[in-house]
Amino acid sequence: MSTLLRLATAGSVDDGKSTLVGRLLFDSKSVLADQFDAVERVSRDRGLAAADLALLTDGLRSEREQGITIDVAYRYFATARRTFILADCPGHVQYTRNTVTGASTADVVVVLVDVRGGLQEQTRRHLAVASLLRVPHVVVVVNKIDLVDYDQAVYDSVAADVIAAARDLGMPDVTTIPVSALAGDNVVTRSERTPWYTGPSVLEHLEELSPKGAPDDEPLRFPVQLVIRPQSAADARFRDYRGYAGQIASGVVRIGDEIVALPSGRTSRVVGIDQAGQELDEAFAPQSATLRLADDIDISRGDLIASAVGAPELTQDIEGTLAWLSDAPLRAGSKVLVKHGTRTVQALVRAVTGRLDLDSASVLPADTLGLNDIGHVTLRLASAVPAEPYVDARSTGAFLIVDPHDGNTLAAGMVGDALLATANV
Amino acid sequence: MTLTPSRELSQLQWLESESIHIIREVAAEFERPVILFSGGKDSVVMLHLAVKAFWPAPVPFAVLHVDTGHNFPEVLQFRDETAERLGLRLEVARVQDYIDDGRLRERADGTRNPLQTQPLLDAISEHRFDAVFGGGRRDEEKARAKERVFSLRDEFGQWDPRNQRPELWNLYNGRHTPGQHVRVFPLSNWTELDIWQYIGAEKIELPSLYYAHDREVFERDGMLLAVGPHSEPREGETVTTRQVRYRTVGDMSCTGAVASPASTVEDVIAEVAATRVTERGATRADDRISEAAMEDRKKEGYF
Numbered sequence: 231m232s233t234l235l236r237l238a239t240a241g242s243v244d245d246g247k248s249t250l251v252g253r254l255l256f257d258s259k260s261v262l263a264d265q266f267d268a269v270e271r272v273s274r275d276r277g278l279a280a281a282d283l284a285l286l287t288d289g290l291r292s293e294r295e296q297g298i299t300i301d302v303a304y305r306y307f308a309t310a311r312r313t314f315i316l317a318d319c320p321g322h323v324q325y326t327r328n329t330v331t332g333a334s335t336a337d338v339v340v341v342l343v344d345v346r347g348g349l350q351e352q353t354r355r356h357l358a359v360a361s362l363l364r365v366p367h368v369v370v371v372v373n374k375i376d377l378v379d380y381d382q383a384v385y386d387s388v389a390a391d392v393i394a395a396a397r398d399l400g401m402p403d404v405t406t407i408p409v410s411a412l413a414g415d416n417v418v419t420r421s422e423r424t425p426w427y428t429g430p431s432v433l434e435h436l437e438e439l440s441p442k443g444a445p446d447d448e449p450l451r452f453p454v455q456l457v458i459r460p461q462s463a464a465d466a467r468f469r470d471y472r473g474y475a476g477q478i479a480s481g482v483v484r485i486g487d488e489i490v491a492l493p494s495g496r497t498s499r500v501v502g503i504d505q506a507g508q509e510l511d512e513a514f515a516p517q518s519a520t521l522r523l524a525d526d527i528d529i530s531r532g533d534l535i536a537s538a539v540g541a542p543e544l545t546q547d548i549e550g551t552l553a554w555l556s557d558a559p560l561r562a563g564s565k566v567l568v569k570h571g572t573r574t575v576q577a578l579v580r581a582v583t584g585r586l587d588l589d590s591a592s593v594l595p596a597d598t599l600g601l602n603d604i605g606h607v608t609l610r611l612a613s614a615v616p617a618e619p620y621v622d623a624r625s626t627g628a629f630l631i632v633d634p635h636d637g638n639t640l641a642a643g644m645v646g647d648a649l650l651a652t653a654n655v
Numbered sequence: 656m657t658l659t660p661s662r663e664l665s666q667l668q669w670l671e672s673e674s675i676h677i678i679r680e681v682a683a684e685f686e687r688p689v690i691l692f693s694g695g696k697d698s699v700v701m702l703h704l705a706v707k708a709f710w711p712a713p714v715p716f717a718v719l720h721v722d723t724g725h726n727f728p729e730v731l732q733f734r735d736e737t738a739e740r741l742g743l744r745l746e747v748a749r750v751q752d753y754i755d756d757g758r759l760r761e762r763a764d765g766t767r768n769p770l771q772t773q774p775l776l777d778a779i780s781e782h783r784f785d786a787v788f789g790g791g792r793r794d795e796e797k798a799r800a801k802e803r804v805f806s807l808r809d810e811f812g813q814w815d816p817r818n819q820r821p822e823l824w825n826l827y828n829g830r831h832t833p834g835q836h837v838r839v840f841p842l843s844n845w846t847e848l849d850i851w852q853y854i855g856a857e858k859i860e861l862p863s864l865y866y867a868h869d870r871e872v873f874e875r876d877g878m879l880l881a882v883g884p885h886s887e888p889r890e891g892e893t894v895t896t897r898q899v900r901y902r903t904v905g906d907m908s909c910t911g912a913v914a915s916p917a918s919t920v921e922d923v924i925a926e927v928a929a930t931r932v933t934e935r936g937a938t939r940a941d942d943r944i945s946e947a948a949m950e951d952r953k954k955e956g957y958f
Contacts, residue, residue: 231665232665232666233663233664233665233666233669234664234665234666234669234670301801301816301817301819302801303797303800303801304793304800304801304843304844305794305800306793306794306844306846308846308848313666313849315844327821328821330821330823331821331822331823334823334824335823335824335825441663445662446662455676455679455680455682455683456679456682456683458709458710458711458712459712460711460712460713465711468711468712471711471712475679475708475709476676476679477672477673477675477676477825482662504710505707506706506707506708506710507710507711514662516664516669516672516673517664517668517672518671518672518673518675518676518679518708520710531683555821567830569826569828572680572683625824625825628823628824628826629826630823630826630828632828632830636832637828637830637831637832638820638828639820639821639822639823639828642821642823642824
């Protein structure tokens with residue numbers, strides 16, 4: 231069985247990120263002949279001696295014209311054991327916006343560092359975003375090792391800085407790998423030019439990682455997307471069918487499980503788990519399923535079905551951490567929409583209480599948040615939601631801030647002090 | 656002691672669950688969604704996922720096809736039979752009508768693919784569709800690799816790739832103002848190989864021309880084009896009967912066949928896994944026009 235791993239890449243300009251991605255795609259034979267021909271043709275037109283693999287990832291006309299990557303691009307490659315979805319996140323100007331987007335769904339973030347420049351402010355920022363968004367794994371690729379003659383001492387010093395910075399940000403497990411993306415050292419196969427390095431290549435490491443915490447250890451969280459009631463079904467067996475459709479956000483659901491519906495607080499028992507006509511004994515995150523319950527209780531879109539034991543508390547007041555993604559700054563007093571799970575509610579921004587300063591890894595006082603800022607806010611919601619701290623529940627602790635006027639997404643939100651947990655460790 | 660079975664999804668189960676989640680979000684948040692359905696393999700898989708998403712209730716969407724007038728007859732028949740079998744309302748927007756009354760003019764190169772944009776946008780506004788499902792995949796083409804799952808279109812149907820909403824977690828934002836609509840791509844994360852493996856695993860029926868058959872073809876620009884009313888060989892192009900199949904199904908005048916003996920879904924999976932050329936590179940003349948042919952069409956409101 232082939233399993234799936236989602237990764238996001240992050241790096242500063244000229245760290246060689248596009249080259250690394252191009253190399254992963256090319257060496258895993260995921261680049262097909264006509265795509266490679268196109269890259270060779272453009273490389274020739276630009277007067278380059280060899281095919282520039284970075285061109286594989288630049289999709290838009292303006293990106294090719296400016297020679298930069300503007301937006302997250304998604305790439306697909308596979309080995310015999312695993313399928314990879316790669317969110318290639320640009321490293322400049324709007325970096326946080328793009329890195330946050332890529333990291334929000336990633337099982338692993340791959341951060342690039344130029345071995346000659348060592349740890350940069352942007353590296354710290356990428357690590358902070360990975361920590362903030364609770365990405366389960368972080369790999370730091372120390373690139374351009376060929377340009378320091380494969381010198382172990384230079385690598386060791388950069389790796390030590392990276393590991394120290396990660397520890398400051400609350401990430402104990404960060405893997406570092408010495409790489410030359412350009413020459414292909416330790417990308418897909420282990421290089422003979424780094425005999426002092428005994429760890430896996432980047433691809434070998436990615437093949438070994440477990441995607442995330444096992445669903446077995448998590449409580450059931452099932453945001454209801456819609457109620458399926460085929461009253462006019464041709465088949466009479468289904469005229470009384472009533473199922474709650476959704477994608478399991480965390481945990482496992484089994485026949486017979488006691489559940490609670492929120493916000494109503496009513497309890498019931500699971501009597502059926504359907505997947506398009508197939509009856510299952512259990513289902514687990516992130517499966518899409520339809521649940522049938524023993525009692526006809528009032529449940530509709532926006533509600534959360536949770537395990538009866540350890541169900542989340544309802545609250546109208548959220549202390550949250552925002553990654554602000556809009557050009558217009560956030561101020562106290564703003565009316566916004568909060569999308570949490572399958573529910574959207576009105577909210578008032580009561581206060582902006584702090585902003586993360588990455589250089590000092592501390593929270594500074596602030597009363598506004600600008601583009602790419604990460605900060606702390608308090609929100610008052612028009613109705614109560616089952617909000618859980620993001621640090622405990624990556625899927626039910628997340629929310630969006632949406633502009634009620636034009637509908638644009640303004641911020642990625644995380645319930646609780648994700649930021650303090652990041653900055654104060 | 657009992658061992659807990661490992662709870663991990665295969666990549667196909669994972670993709671299926673993601674797509675079903677996306678389709679259900681649209682049903683819940685939009686008033687008048689429609690599925691673009693051509694009878695091509697991606698749209699067939701998309702419709703199959705929609706059936707699974709709402710079972711045992713019927714699919715709560717209409718289906719829309721933009722017919723270039725150059726479609727393969729067996730694909731049109733498959734389209735009609737599928738809509739009939741699932742009890743879906745089928746709307747057809749016809750490029751031919753636009754050519755007949757002069758709203759569109761035939762292009763010099765004979766391809767009608769770019770001509771589909773206006774009938775598509777007109778159908779969207781005429782029926783006031785607010786969400787339009789497309790079968791586009793990010794692995795197909797480099798402009799598509801930058802596309803969101805929920806992609807906002809302005810009142811002219813335009814895509815602005817430099818100003819897309821960030822898409823976080825699985826919290827899709829479908830808010831739009833009157834006149835705007837949202838294109839939704841539930842197969843964004845699927846690859847051509849995933850699609851074929853899923854067709855095999857779920858035993859999904861496809862139009863017969865996806866499998867090897869004998870056909871009269873001629874070669875043009877390195878592609879095998881079928882001889883038919885909409886694609887005549889020019890002087891110097893010889894017609895031969897070859898064993899071919901189609902990797903994509905579109906306009907007869909610009910969709911090429913590939914020489915292939917793959918007559919079963921298993922054969923096709925093996926062939927796709929070993930291929931060295933992308934499906935669009937192999938079979939779509941219109942995407943060869945320029946580096947940015949797809950990007951330019953998408954900005955104007957194309958699929």
